[in-house]
Amino acid sequence: MTQGQEPGVAPGVQPDRVHLHALASVSSLPDIATKQPENRAWRSPLGDFTSTRKRLRAIHWHAELKRAALEEVAFGHALLFVPVFLGLGSLVWFRLPQTPGHLKLALLMCVFGMAAFALRHRPALLRTGMLIAALLTAGMGLAAWETARLQTVVLDTPVTTWVRGTVTARETTDRGYWRYTVAVSQTSEPELKRPPAKVTLLSRSRETPVGIGGGIEGRARLSPPSGAALPGLNDFAFDSYFKGIGAVGYFYGKPQAVSDVEDLDRSGTAAWRADIGETIARWREAVGTRIRGTIGGDAGAIAAALVTAEERAIGRPTIEALRQAGLAHVLAISGLNMVLAAGTFLIGARTLLSLVPGLAHRFPIKKLAAAGALVMVFAYILISGGAVSAVRSWIMISIMLIAMFFDRPSISLRNVALSALIILVITPSAVTGPGFQMSFAATLALVAGYAHWRDRPARDILPKSRSVGPLKAVGGFFAGLLLSSVIGGLSTMIYSAGHFHRLAAYGLIGNVLAMPIISIFVMPFGLLAMLLMPFGLDRYPLLVMGQGLEWMISIARMVSSWGGEVTTGRIPDHAFMLIAAGGVLACLFRTWLAASGLLIIAAGLVVTSTSAVVRPDIVIAEDGRLVAMIRQAEAASNRTKPPDFVFSQWQRALRLKDHRQPQQRPELAIRDAVEPASSGGQAADARKTKPPIDPGAARAVIRRLLADAVPGRFVCVAKQWCAAMAQQGWRIVTVDDARFIGIACEEADIVVTPVRLRFRTCRSGALLLSGHSLRRTGAVEIYGVSLRSVDNTADRADMRVVTAQEHLQRPWAQHRTYDWRTGLFDAGEANE
Template sequence: MLAEEQSHGHAFLALPVLVGLGAVIWFALPTEPATWPLIGALLACATLGLVLRGHHGWKRHAALAVLFLLAGMLLAACENWRMATVMLDQPVTTMVTGVVEMREPSGKGRWRYVLALEKTEMPTLRRQPGRITVISRGKTVFDIGDRISGRARLSPPSGPALPGLVDFAFNSYFDGVGAIGYFYGTPSLADGTVTVSWGQSMERMFFTWRSAIATRIRDTVPGDAGAFAAAIVTDERRAISSETTEALRVSGLAHIVAISGLNMALAAGIFFVGMRSLLALLPGFAQAFPVKKLAAAAALLMATGYYLISGFGVSAERAYIMMAIMLAAVFFDRPSISLRNVALAALVVLVVSPSEILGPSFQMSFAATVALVAGYSAWSRRREKNGDDPPWRPATLKPVFAVGHLIGGVFVTSLIGGLSTAIFSIDHFHRMSTYGLVANLAAMPLVSFIVMPFGLIGMLLMPFGLDGPFLQIMGFGLQGVIVVAKTIAGWGGDVGIGRQPSGFLPVATAGFLVLTLLRTRLHLLGLPLLALAIFLSWRAGHDPPPDFLVSEDGSLAAFLEGAQVNASRARPPGFIYSQWRHALSLPQPTGPVLLDLPTPGNKETASPPIVASVASNLDAETPGSGSLASSVAQAADPAQKIGAPAAAPPSAGARAGRERLKPEELAQTRQAMQKALLENRSETFVCAARSWCVAKSNDGATVAVVEDARFAGTACDVVQVVIAARARFDRCRSGALMINGEALRRTGALEIRFNGKSDPQDWSFIAAMVGADRSWMRHRQYDWRRNIFDPALPEPLQSLSSGAKP
């Protein structure tokens, strides 16, 4: 069977698997391996492969396998060196000036800009990111290429919401974005000439076209249908309402929004068939010229144009490469739909951007493509063996069977696509849509026969101003898709699976690849691996959850008590808690008990209503903006000097713009904390609004979450663990464990297990970011006062690092 696999050329299918595995190993290592030993080992394996080229034994195969593994590792190292993104190290409020590279609407009255950052002032950042993403509110909309300036709140891209979840800083690093934030008010146009290179000029021209096309589509087709249509054509997705986005996700139709292989294949396929049919109407021309190849060339040009106006997104890039390879196969009279073409497309993507192999988009896209192509190949072989028309089938019933084949094809395609991507949906998103098959069966005919054909015609006629009627028909079809999504989302079916163990994805992926890439009975070896993955998932679902959670910015803490979650905030940050809820299958949280206590007078520089408004908007943002909402309360802190020369830090009260507390106020606060711990039930937070919260676990452990840094010292005298993101000291004189903002910046989110004990020395701590030192994490180690990178944990937390994991 191995010889048969090799005779069919399936050894080539192992190349992207080995290269991708090498990239995964490089990214997963806790520290960056030295490059020169990898190059030396690769040259040695290449030499050994040449020496053994006349042999076909296991030695040569092993040498080649190691060669491609090392090639994948070196490609990952090359991409890391090429990007070298400067990441902001701490949240800061500063004046920014930059040139608009990209823009797209981000909800009502808001625009999201990607700026090439030129300078910062008040304070000037010592480690200034090259590109940032900022949100602006207001009626003024800036064009691509404009230089704008304004006061903005910037934050580093957030890390994992819990240990083992997605690190959004990784994605931002390899996207070249070093900070995210929002403007205070509307920025203004800045003076000066914007000079760009030839390449930048071309790129901005394409982005300008993209923005103009998206605006025209939204103006022609109002509402979510227009925003949906603009997303399919230009990949501008943020204008779609959160309600529709959620319905598409729950129903399993979210893949339609992205410019993926489905959209690119439909667009290129419709254009290819249409062009070939038109040329076939000219008999003389069709006999003199290769009509099929001409149609493939025209479809390739159309796909290239589609890609150029798509914003160069990763999913669009991957879809374009795959489609270009399949159309190019027509030029050489090779089959377009084959696993070799899919493998070649995967190799190209891995060479260009190997970091994408860790993302759900790459994994789900290629999983669906591989499964569909493998299924199509198996069906074709069976059809060749059995013949086209069985003798018992009457010729008069051919139309009936044709319709049946069409319906059956849509059903099988949706089933294979849904099952093949379920593995990666469970691992990355911790949930699965049980009605996804029904939704795709209802929606895909609309997409295939209305949305994409009329959208393609509309785009071709847009330069002549004749696109309106066709775009409206496209919007009508998309409105039908939205109705299907909302109807099926109303049935429920969004099943939470929970966070998976570390071995689930590798084992399940190995089983999937064996099952789909091999054509002999050896492919059945994938079934035991998939069964093992299911067992690992089932076993992890029976593990007890942690007792206590802390977000990476200290804005949220929660006790997990059986089927109940007791949070430190009545309205937890939406993005952070949604990550917790899906990863640990948590219910809606129970808020704290609020005390009716007088709040000492504050000298705020931003009014509470404005802060609350900005926070609520940011909570609804996309992944990566989770750390912003929690930093809003720090937004008006002009005394911050992130990246500035070292200076003596002012007192906590002065830095927060608040008056020092009087001794009697501190004494009253201490009594209130002690009384709250004694009189309220365990694992329920008791809070003084915008000041502090205290709680006690069932095991007797006491915890305080301090928002107003003036109460941090008092909390140290009352509880065993103090979580105070704004505290300016890192240890309590009382011996209590202090977890301040600097500590959380190093550790990331925390999971704590009390282990039935009240002494912190007996607890188990797991930190999201401890245990690894990689380029996309190193900004957490930067100390601007000393202008050095210090990987050491704050001393109070060093004893807990043994329980941490990356």
Template structure:
């Protein structure tokens, strides 16, 4: 027989009727069930603290309070939740180290500390806790070292134009009549690369598409993945190394499709490659079907929600979504999978419950969970298997599998298990914004949901029959979920993208109901009906919902765009991020320690001096900019958006000062040599040194300080507020004259000398290849009054090692100069 309320009260009273423990006896732990019963027995009491004081004496000293709180956290199993955090920190420390230890050393140390941790588990204390922390950090570093050592990626060493032959692995529409291919490189000609990458991305414009599995051949310009635009910014070489992409490039014209080679090449691969090629064709067909049914950007966004193809979306729509805080909708993230899996889970369970007597005979909840599990597996296949999608898939799979074992599907333990799986398989993901933002949002939502569920249960008993309770609960849940998701990812958005959406909370509150109620359910129904040709109606409903979402994004974006935060100090980012995790993982007063870390990080972020460099130089030597307050004066009228956009966000620039054109100071081309130069002496005649110096001095003297004056295709010059004379050279024949006049010379060429005889700083392609982008600060204590901050320090790490390769000698040039003054200078006339 079920217990009556009277039986529950009597049993609960018997359970709590015992004498308080003496002061010298260890503090007894009070289970959550006892707390709940106590509140049920004494509803008139304003709080539970007085009743708990009767059954458990409160500790009076801080050590006792800390010990009591830690015992309560341990009883709930919360120490386990910190293992992913410690392993992630170990991986980050290894990736960020200049000369990290090798795999063998880390493996031996990890084994030793694991044995010590197991031996000390029976004797808990500070020593045991310290050993476990050290073991977790070592495991994270070991996982990172193993992944790096096992990566077969070969990064292209320098830009090159070559004729390539390769097999198409996948393709994606990238704007009007343009395609982006992922190509498995098979052969290169004219020239033949000595270190060819295995896989590359190739952009093809104004040409008919080639099918997946076909072999193409054509002339292309290939470049290695770019490094950080400034020190502390995202290293795209790191991302490409672990994604297996060794080069990026674009084709000259339409590549030739080798007749009869498509099917043969596709068949020569392994069974896994053939299966992936088939999935890529299937995925592309789904995207084409969606875009054909839903016109415009709404169709491109709908295809992106299903297949992760975002390049067909218009730039204006992407800008509106990002400025309104809805850019996360485009990624196949945890939100998309949760909405899709939740829709199928609830819908299938509701449909099965309508069958009379079925719910009493079979576990319909587990059947619905199995259906949702099959659906998310199908979703990850058609989405292309992106890294962010795989992380979300692992998390959803663990939560659905928990249903089979009658465990809570939404819990911090499941989030921790998903993080452990990802860190073991793909530890490099921990340093990217995708992993950090997705798990931060998930952690905040799960922790907030647990506390909200407790308060909701209490409020439900107090409110009784309230007809508006459901509406208030829905609105409150929407507001709190948007608030927690936005606040928890703010620090990562500021650290990785250096900006925050001004009205992101408003955009999410207005758009998320439409996405969760209309867009994702309609998309799920469309995918289920597409094999039968009945997907037109649900796709149209999905398109209408996306149009509403775009209208909301444009409205919110019109209120204000992104708020620039600039580069955050690494210490501030670490303190705020770790403090936020501690707040979510702990439930006692120890969570206040997390708030303390967050407060300390905010103080460092606000009080740290925001020093801007006087001059920034891109790693290719083609772009340089003077920084004066919030204005940037570059040597390009239209600087590359990819690089200059990162400078704008990191340095909080508000305006761009274009250079002044001085075509009247162009040096005339010297007469050709007699006889004409042969193939062995293929050099253009040099400019007269005196005329070049005179022209440069006029260019500097007649120019405006703090603004570049440029002679097209020859050079640009200016004088900074620090008094530096800066010259950027495009024609390599003018480097020697620039060295004689300027203090800083920037060029994308490789002169035969590595330094200027005048002592000027020569930032040539050879130097920038090893240092990456440069920042120059005025510092009287440094030589030349300049402090140089490179974007990269050392080239020992595998994703930077290719920069030290010399293709002429087919060897790594570890002794190459990395800064000025390291090689005997050569006279300028020899250039």
């Protein structure tokens, strides 16, 4: 038997002698005799046969399990689970309400590590358990270290102030506005006690923008990053914390360019890194401007996004069409873009070098081309913005290209594991985001599918003819494209449903139609344009790239017009974890153990299909301005035009189809009421200057509104208040003018206002959700709980309140408990 043809070992993989000896010893286990044991006492023949069969079955499965485990170890697949358990440890740390200190984590990791070393000669199960515990603890330690290293200051409350700082990055929007990333050096009028170090500010001025590296100042409205729109949804404050962004907002009017901005107090290394970052940001902006100026329209904006990852210039309808057609992944600099760019460069460079007479005989042109591709992908990652998917792709492709220098297999699961390991060590917070999870899920599934196809038993039986006709080559190209689209779509489906609560029903068709265009026209000519751009010869390649993108946009609009988007709603957490874990196991194992992953996926699907979808009866946004009553698939809100950012998330998460607008009753407006201030933070102060209202008239109006309200629909007086009667009999009042809060507390069961009140509860016992309390709790869901009355003769509805923010001690949520008057954090008030 020749080398590389051992039974159960894939060609090209050389396990060590110890593993092969152990594998051989297990495979040569003697057959179990079926001889009956001696009967020392009388036993039933049927019971004897049953016990023997059970014993044989147990021994058989134990031997098979041991044999499969040894084969996995022999192929080095234990390494593949290292990033899995590191990432799981990081996830656990981010979910904990309170975490142990760094010293405790270090001690635990040392204890588990030493225990694993001490048990190296003991049973494998115990040793493996210690190793897993050590990896989980290490993942928690990495997450704790990243969080402590950043120490991002997040703004505690909305404020209008004068901002002065340095522009570190900027990008244009689809409306021609500019969004600046500003390193804040000074605030005034008022001066903030806890100024964020970095903010993003939108300027609606279309005049000449302030350049990167230049000073900027202007009056701006700053707000903390928004939290989750509903409990369990994406927390944008968490993302902003780990991006170093402490506040978001917009300028009032046109910001001014200044030249005498004070330098921040930073070390030489920090200044050097800042200078490099600003230089790269200028390159990105110059490249993006050149591409958009040459191509124009949404096609030019998409072309720039494929190179620089700046997506804000793309029109919202086009982005929505791409999402519904399953082509939104094209916008991200993912493995597809990086592979197409590197592959095009590698093939093109190798072809050109082979045309030089005698060069291929003297030098390894394949390795020379790989070196050039390595430099190219490094330049690509510099101007791409450093998204997780782009970094993962860059690491994987770099490993693949380096493997060519040593004539090693380039596409393998080890490459995926190494890239995940590097990202988790540097930025463990990435494991919580959909970008990391979807990117690695798709790559893992594609690489595992390729490995199974490469190692299939029937491959050696097929004729090894090198002659491939053009039709066969085209058929193979489209077959590979179809298979890749199916595998990639299935592997990311659970993450799309879990994070975005929707699926593209015709995504496979959209990818099959659009991917040939992207592979032939878009990415190759985009790469050629980038290579020719320093010489000013990029116009015609960019035009070809733009035409391909126009075709892709047309395909996306056609597919999206079929209306194939499926809204999945929120998926139970345990079902999501089962399906995700099953997918990982099915891809990482190469033996029959992979079937265990399929069984876990099936269990997750069963849980998903059998879990009842329970919608809340009332949902309240964290700013207190949007309230909706939910009945089946209909939402009745207190706003005629709800803000799309929040309401669209409600629609997908709760599978809402209809919106019931409030009924307006302008004739019931109290005339002496003054329009409230524009900001919730100023409303309490402005209340002192407003004329008092007639309590009797206000009480009569709110009673009239509650009496006239149709159950399940709001009745509103614009800029004053809204009232509704819920299906459970609750009286709900939303208040915009702070002067009406006292009357609302007397007449309602639930009072919601965006005003930051000095008191926390209503004297009447009504549930009060003000701007102050909602800042601590985040978005709120209220469920009706049926309880028996005291005399057990009727049912009554009680309230179960679920909040989005439960753990205010964590660094990315601690800003919600800060009091600028005292300068202290008080997380305990959230639970009062």
